Amino acid sequence: MPLPPALPDGGLRVVALGGLGEVGRNMTVLETQGRLLVIDCGVLFPEDHHPGVDLILPDLEYLEDRIDRVEAIVLTHGHEDHIGAVPYLLRMKADIPLIGSQLTLALIEAKLREHRIKPYTLGVKEGQREKLGVFDLEFVAVNHSIPDALAVMVRTKAGSVLHTGDFKMDQLPLDGRLTDLRAFARLGEEGVDLFLTDSTNAEVPGFTTPERDIAPAIDTVFRGARRRVIVACFSSHVHRVQQVLDAAARNGRKVAMVGRSMVRNMGIAAELGYLYVPDGVLVDVKKLDDLPDDQVVLVCTGSQGEPMAALSRMANRDHRIDVGEGDTVLLASSLIPGNENAVYRVINGLMVLGATVVHKGNAKVHVSGHASAGELLYCYNIVKPKHVMPVHGEWRHLVANADLAVKTGVPRENVLVTMNGGVVDLVKGRARLVGEVPIGFIYVDGSSVGETTEALLKDRRILRDEGFITCIAVIDRATGKIAAGPEITARGFAEDQAVFDQVIPKVEQALAEATGNGVRDEHQLQQVMRRTIGGWVGGKLRRRPMIIPVVIEA
Amino acid sequence: MPLPPALPDGGLRVVALGGLGEVGRNMTVLETQGRLLVIDCGVLFPEDHHPGVDLILPDLEYLEDRIDRVEAIVLTHGHEDHIGAVPYLLRMKADIPLIGSQLTLALIEAKLREHRIKPYTLGVKEGQREKLGVFDLEFVAVNHSIPDALAVMVRTKAGSVLHTGDFKMDQLPLDGRLTDLRAFARLGEEGVDLFLTDSTNAEVPGFTTPERDIAPAIDTVFRGARRRVIVACFSSHVHRVQQVLDAAARNGRKVAMVGRSMVRNMGIAAELGYLYVPDGVLVDVKKLDDLPDDQVVLVCTGSQGEPMAALSRMANRDHRIDVGEGDTVLLASSLIPGNENAVYRVINGLMVLGATVVHKGNAKVHVSGHASAGELLYCYNIVKPKHVMPVHGEWRHLVANADLAVKTGVPRENVLVTMNGGVVDLVKGRARLVGEVPIGFIYVDGSSVGETTEALLKDRRILRDEGFITCIAVIDRATGKIAAGPEITARGFAEDQAVFDQVIPKVEQALAEATGNGVRDEHQLQQVMRRTIGGWVGGKLRRRPMIIPVVIEA
Structure with a gap:
């Protein structure tokens, strides 16, 4: 692919600096009338061919000579692969406003405090419309594995772009907050020129199981547990932790949070009202010794086998929680490809210590946070977009998502599948891939950023x-x-x-x-x-x- | 666990030098009346925490001071994790006889030729009985993902041990060779003191799908393919390659084998009559240029994303087979945990080149070679063993297999779950775990064996x-x-x-x-x-x- 031509007057340019051809470091840049809007700015976690690397950032270099033209950063939700690189972007220019929902902003603010950055923020809610320079933004509620996620409709003179962020369409969500298909329908009727959609589960047939359908499996674990129950899940999965709190309350157990990120995030979620803590259910981990084992639940991180997280350290007998005979460990989480060996190492280690281990391989204790193929078909049929650009995923996911769009009637030439750096220009109502800018990896390694080559x-x-x-x-x-x-x-x-x-x-x-x-x-x-x-x-x-x-x- | 006491007179000792607590390097040593029998001697493929290691061997050191007392090595089937370490064992003493079926011996002989070792062999068939010193062996047909696999019944004065090897119970096998449950029943009625059973799929509920049930999916791929079909599978999976040959014949395509191990193994299998090659279907890879693309099938290795195998090199455009638009790649194989990143890297690479990729994630093109929980229950109920020792698997697999035995009525104290080195003594009809010998890893690294620490x-x-x-x-x-x-x-x-x-x-x-x-x-x-x-x-x-x-x- 050649370098792109100059953006024609009255055109809109879309470039992904991360998230296409990989799962992580999601970041999309929109440009029109000389102004830029960034949607998400996340990190990618390194694999085995990036040895020693701590984090991988989107290629922020693309923004270097245009940073002064960035109007704002929209954060669709609070997951690391959507907000984790914000501190590095703000090092380039500290006063770019961050736009997001209440929970999303609370999570990024906590992260930025660790980097000693105080950001400019604009809190928004679903249904809200905000004009930022040449970008007219409207926010739409979407359901995901973290509360308060938003899709964003971007209206410009050149046309309109609807970006789903990460989402699924749980029809019976725990918090009652649905992906707003009525808004999708209204925006579709108004006309969506370019629809950017989450590809993560596009290869998965059918529909993602509702979050509440795992409650019985969690209850079964709680009822069958002879001593302690130790639950590992992502430290941002408020709904999953909600289910654990509810199951604990039903089964006469107290819950203690273990690990810095779990304590911090659930504190934020509870304070803002996203996590409902039943009266007296939460206890400090230091008070656990006063309770009989069969009244204890621990919620910790480490569900991906991360060696420094609480669960791995318990499996290695390197944690003050000494797991043993009669304890039950519940991995209420996905198994991200590439983590299998690490996770099974932890599972085997806990079982050798005598614990019973329940995980998605042997019980229905996890559901995905992303829309499966069936849900994506609904979306395409409701929005009826003119053009589609699959985002968030490896090449195989993007291709599968593109095929779904085509099946619903979007012409193949209007479905734009591209890797990071592919430049899509929307000009006179027509979106086409016009070129490619080179996109590299920026590695964070210790305190160095971008020096590891x-x-x-x-x-x-x-x-x-x-x-x-x-x-x-x-x-x-x-x-x-x-x-x-x-x-x-x-x-x-x-x-x-x-x-x-x-x-x-x-x-x-x-x-x-x-x-x-x-x-x-x-x-x-x-x-x-x-x-x-x-x-x-x-x-x-x-x-x-x-x-x-x-x-x-x- | 303490070191084991001396084996009492009239007792039988069982020690696994590999394969317990891991998937690979299967090796079990039986000892009675001062004589030893080795069952299998395989390799383990290293994971990311064994960087740079080529192979991992069972801890052969245990045999060093008793190598002269080894009566024979029984090889249950020809997979690397059961025969791969034989060359290293024979370096200790070259004239230990190898006992196995025709195909198993042909495969190990080919391997030993590369090591310039000419072994002493004894070919056996199902139903055959052979007395080797104090060990009275009877061989039983079992069905697995390689033809000609055997279970072995070992009768000694101290009691009898039945070892399944790797097996499943396909009731409609391609070659008609069933796991011989009538023999299992007869041996069970005679009395099996200790039953060693394959744990690999003990966590998987239900029954393993018959091999022939994937034929329609393979046919669908062949019919839908616009240009070449490239099939990747294990180079020992004769039945899978048989299905590919049959589908090629039905669909008017010619098949070429690619890669040294694939060509060698399929040559052996065809010569010995385990692979039936329909007339004129096989062509040399060099003749492919004479054929139109839509009449071509390639069968190659690399289904696990191995970087040096044919498929990875095709994905990297580093192979003379240039995969492109319209080609269809079929991964007719399992996805071994830990290989996900490598495999998806290859899949994405092939898709970027324009190929359609069909794999077990999006079509029913693979079935396992191991008995699932339902099949293991049948086995326990038919054999009604006095004691059970789960073999072949990580701790979680061994524990799951043990639970199945207990469910069928084997007393919990008679089910012996142990890691490598656990010493099980059968004395006066009672088997117990009596101690543990330390078992380490022997690493093969370049030409060095055991020097990498x-x-x-x-x-x-x-x-x-x-x-x-x-x-x-x-x-x-x-x-x-x-x-x-x-x-x-x-x-x-x-x-x-x-x-x-x-x-x-x-x-x-x-x-x-x-x-x-x-x-x-x-x-x-x-x-x-x-x-x-x-x-x-x-x-x-x-x-x-x-x-x-x-x-x-x-």
Whole structure:
């Protein structure tokens, strides 16, 4: 794909800086009349081919030379993959207003406090309409696995864009807050030029099960538990925790929250009225010793097997909650692809300690937060958009979502499937993919942002698989002869240093030959060392460690 | 658990050296009257916490001082997790006879040829009875995802052990070879003291779908494919490849095998009559250019996303088969937990190239090779064993299998759930867990076997996540002062060498101070370097790379 042409006057440009071709770091930029609107700004959690990386950000570089033209950031809901990168975006310009619902803003404000940023915010509610410069925004209630999620309709002179955010269409939601299909219908009748829809579950046939349908399974767990019940779930899943509180109240148990993010988020949710805490059900974790085990429920994080979270540490006996015989652990959560080994490691560990473990593999204790294929069909038929751009998902999800849109009658050429950086221009009522801007990964690694490069990660992957060998020789500055060494240090390669007794004489000889021939150039001598060691480990040991020859003059 | 006592006279001991608490490296050792019988000897494929390891072997060390007492190795079937470690066991003693069915022996012989080992073998068939010293063996047909699998009944003076191997109970198998429940019934009536059963699918309720039930889904794929069909599956799954050949014949397509192991194994299976090749269906991959795309089927490996296998290379455009628009890729395989990211990476890659990808997530194109809970219940009720020892599986699988045995009436105390190394003694008709021998991992890493240690892997994990910093200083032998350096080399830590400009003066100063105070000891000086660099990276960069200080005298 070529770079895009300039946006024609009166046109609207849509570019995703993250979230297309991956699950996470969702971020979409709308541009018209020289002004920009950002929808969501989330993080992506790294996989095994990003070793050592803490977080991956959307490619904020795209905004660098246009940051002054950003009107606002709309946050559709409070999940990390939609708000997690906001602190990094605000480092570029601190006063861009954040627009979102009450709970979403409370969660991002708590996060920004940790980064010592006090943002400008504009709280909005479903049904509310706000004009921000050239963007006329209307917010629509959607149902998701966190309360207070919003879709956003963006009206511009160039046309209108409806972005669902993450959503599903639970018809019997716990809090009664439905995805507002009446609003979708009204907006559809008015005319939606471009419909951006959540693709996460587009491959899943049928309909996502209502959240309340897992209540019986949770009750069964509570009734059958002999000692403590330990529930692990996402620290933002207010409805899931609500179900746990309700089940605890029904079964005469008290609930304690464990873990910083769980305590913080549920505190916010309860304070704002999104979480209803039955009288006297909540206790401080420090008071648990006063209660008999069969009256205790713990709610903690770690449902994805994260090694530092409470549940993993319990499985490793590295937590003050000592799980044992008769305890029941309930993983009331999804199993995100890629986390299987870690999660099953935790499950096996807890079972070896004697606990019973209930999870989505053996009981109906989790439902997804995303619309399945059947729900997406409803959406397309109600909105009848002119164009569709699937967002949020790997390529396979985007393609599946596109196929659904086509099935409902959207012409194939009006369904725009693209990776991050694909540039969609809406001009004179017609949306087309006009080019591509390069989109990279920005890695957060310790306190560094954007300094960890692909080359560095490639080095780490080699080090991970093969370790390294450093070979050091000191050359006498005066004579050009070897003054000390060669000395070999290796890590991740061989335990027994004696293995190098075979190669050190070879390196010594090769160096003596080279220096004897008058070679003084450091790089040439390093090449001699690298070749000698490389030939030996490759040929004899069938290994390919990183080899770092060092020549020092002294 | 304590070490086990000596085996009482007239007793039978059972110890698993692999396969309990993990999926892979299955190996069980039976011992009675001073003689040993090994059942299976497989490999385990490493996960992400074993970086760089090629294979993991059962702990063969247990056999080291008793290798001369091993009567034979029974191989229940030809899968890698049951035969893959045989070459390493035969390195300890080359003339231990291998006992197995025709196909199993053909596969292990092909593998051993690569290791330049010619084994002693004894081919057996279902129904056959063979006396090997104190072990009286009877072989029973079982159905699995590879033909010619066997269970084995071991009669000894101390009692009888029935080991299922891997199995399921397809009631309509493609080759008509059923798991022989009439034999299970007869052996049960005779009396089975200890029943070792495959736990892999014990958590899965109901019954495993018959292999032939996926034929319609495969036919649908073939009929709908516009250009080539590319099927990926395990290179040992003869029945699956049979279905592909049959579907190709029905749909007027020719089949080419791609990849060394696929070509080799299917050649063996066809030659021995386990794979029926319809006339003229098979073509050489080199002849494909002569055929129109819509008459072509390719069968290849790589269904688990293995980076070097044919399918991954096709997805990366690194294979001479150039997948494109209109091609259909069929992953007719399981998705082994832990491989999700790799597999979805391949699926997305193929889809980006324009291929349609059909897999178990979106069509009924795979069934498991293992008995589900319902089938295991049948087994327990037919055999009515006195004792049960669940084998093959993670802890959660073993526990689920144990629960099934208990449900059918086996007393809980007679169901022996243990990890690798748990020692089960059958004495006077009573089997009990009497102790534990330590079982470690033997890693194959390049050409080294058993030299890669846990400490080494820990180093690799640090290198993977954080990289390393080497700091070198040359000390003048005569004066004890710094003669050159400190010089820093780092990999996987920072791209820009300039970052060290901040810390090199600090190290220099610290070293000058120490040497000025007369410190000459290499380790003390190294400590000074390590502390200075460690404080800087930890405090300022919030990172914890491996730090390797080197002091050289010259």
